[in-house]
Amino acid sequence: MWRVAAPSATRDAWTDYVWDGKPDLGPHLLPDGRDILDEIREGRAGELPFPVQARIYQGKRINDMLWTGGLGMIASTALVAVLNDLGVAGYATYDLDVRNRDGSPLPGFVGFRTTSDTLDTDITDLGRGGSYIFYTTDRVANALRDTKLKLDITPVTPRG
Template identity: 35%
Template sequence: MVTAWYKIKPLSTQRDFWIHTNWEGRPDLGSPRLDDGREVFDVVADGKLEEIPFPVWFERSTDSRGKRRGDILWGGPPTLVSQRFADAVADLGVTGCSTFDVDLFSVNEGRVEGYVGFAENTEGTSEISSYAWRERAHSYAWIGSDAYFRG
C-alpha cells in the first residue's frame, strides 16, 4: 500500500554530467514534428527511437562542465539512467516504465557506456511516474512511491 510519494530528480549542478538530445539538422529551439504530427522529443521520451526516420543520439551538454555522473542524468526529458538504476527498477518489479538503448557521447571521452534511455510512466499508475503525470507528459523529475523506496 502506498502511503507517501517522493520526488526523484537528477543531479543538476555545474559539476554534473548533463545531456543534450541531438540529431543531424536539429534546430537550436523547439522540437520539429514527424510527418505524422508527433514531436521528435515526445517520440524519443516514449522510447520509440525506431519510429524516427533519422539517427538520434545523446551527448554531454555544453551547458555544464561537469563529469560527475549519477544514476539519472540531467537534461531530459528524454531521460538517461545508469544500467544499475534500470536493473534495480526491474528487480523491484516496477511496471509501467521501460528502457531503450541509446548512443551517448562526450567530447572529452568519446562513447560513454553504462546508460540507457528511461521512459517513465506518464499516467500516474506506477511505483515510478512522471512528475507531470496529470498532463500525461514526461518530466525531468519523477515521483516514486514509498513502496519503491522500501524495496
C-alpha cells in the same frame, strides 16, 4: 511519495539530444508534424529517419540519471537493475545512444520513461507527461536510498 531526479548541479553531467541537421531553435518537427523530442521521450528514437544521440554538454560528474533539462529521462543500467530486482512497475526503457562531451560512447545508460500517471503504481509521472523526474513509493525510494546510486531523492506531497 518521493521525487526522483537527476542531480543537476553545475558539476553534474547535463545532456542534450543531437542529430544531423538539428536546427538551433525548435520546434523540431518531422515532415509529418510529429515532434522529434516527443518521439525520443516516448522511446521511439530508433524509429526516426536519422540517428539521435544524447550528448553531455556540461558538467563532468556522471550520475545514475543524467540531467536532460526536462527533455525526457536517461537512466543507468545499474538503476534499472535495482528497479528490476524490486519488481517495480510503471516504467519502460529503450535503447539510446548516450555520448560523452567529446562524442565517445558512454556505456551503461538507456532511455527511461514512465508508463503510468496514477498513484497506484510504483513509479508514476503524476500526469505530467514524461518529464525529467519520476515519483515513487516509500518502498522504492527507501530501496534506492539504500544503494550507492547517485540520484536526487526528495519527499513530496502529491497534489490532488
